[in-house]
Amino acid sequence: MEQMNKVNIGDYVQFPYRDNSSLKLTGYVVNILINTVVVDVSEMLKNEEHQDIEVRQVVKHDQYKKIEISRDNVS
Numbered sequence: 465m466e467q468m469n470k471v472n473i474g475d476y477v478q479f480p481y482r483d484n485s486s487l488k489l490t491g492y493v494v495n496i497l498i499n500t501v502v503v504d505v506s507e508m509l510k511n512e513e514h515q516d517i518e519v520r521q522v523v524k525h526d527q528y529k530k531i532e533i534s535r536d537n538v539s
Contacts, residue, residue, distance in 0.1 A: 465486050465537075467523055468521065469524065470530055471501065471530050473495070473496060474492055474493065475493050475495060475530055476490060476492050476493075476531050476532070476533040477490070477491065477523070477528040477529060477530055478490045478525045478528065478529050478531050479503070479527050479528040479529070480527065481517065482521075482529050486516075489503070489505045489508060489517070490505065490506075490508050490533070491503040491506070491507065491508060491521065491522060492504055494509070494520070496530050499524060499525060500523060500524050500525065501522075501523050501528065502520055502521070502522055502523075503520070503521045503523055503528070504519060504520055504523075505517065505519060505521055506519045506530050511532070520533065526527075
């Protein structure tokens with residue numbers, strides 16, 4: 465089977481939150497599965513008022529966009 469993943473573990477991605485598609489979440493990939501990736505958004509949630517959002521999000525491959533971000537810029 466051909467590997468078709470766009471991202472690697474540790475890459476940052478941005479994706480719409482499943483309960484509110486106008487909210488864009490940003491996090492880094494912690495696991496890559498067949499049809500999805502698991503993304504940790506804890507760094508983003510530290511500075512936000514979205515306490516009801518789970519720290520780990522499961523995202524379909526066609527729902528995220530890989531972004532370039534420096535870990536130094538994430539507080």
